[in-house]
Amino acid sequence: MKKVLIFALLVGASLPFLVLHSYGQNTTGSTFHKDVDSSPIEAVILINEDQNNTAFFEPNSITIRAGGEILIANNSTSDHSVTSGSGPDDAMSGKFFNTDTIKPRGFVEYAAENLVPGNYSFYSATDPKIKGQLQVIP
Numbered sequence: 001m002k003k004v005l006i007f008a009l010l011v012g013a014s015l016p017f018l019v020l021h022s023y024g025q026n027t028t029g030s031t032f033h034k035d036v037d038s039s040p041i042e043a044v045i046l047i048n049e050d051q052n053n054t055a056f057f058e059p060n061s062i063t064i065r066a067g068g069e070i071l072i073a074n075n076s077t078s079d080h081s082v083t084s085g086s087g088p089d090d091a092m093s094g095k096f097f098n099t100d101t102i103k104p105r106g107f108v109e110y111a112a113e114n115l116v117p118g119n120y121s122f123y124s125a126t127d128p129k130i131k132g133q134l135q136v137i138p
Helices: 002-014
Strands: 031-033 040-048 056-060 061-065 069-074 106-111 118-124 127-137
Touching: 002 106, 040 061, 056 127, 061 069
Parallel strands: 040 069, 061 127
Antiparallel strands: 031 106, 040 056, 069 106, 118 127
């Protein structure tokens, strides 16, 4: 209940309904939740659009503790993902985390249980121009 309230406050009226994604382990060993749980969310990444319908991550740089949880909400009109790496040609693309497709008005929670302290680039696999940076601290 606490996460839903925080989520509603952060995204406000621009998110009239929620589409939840499936829970499970993807090929990177990352955990994505479909149900709200009691773990505290350390950061929120919004996928927004500007007046020209150009999507972007907001913020595009975040810091969490190792094992921390991130809420990722897609407020744009297109499908997007949050995929580790600097782009599809990066040999490490998707090796650390990949949310798979997040539909418009959908969200996922990412538990960074598999990440050690360090810096991780990420991008949207559906629009590789959209990039961000995740810093994991101890």
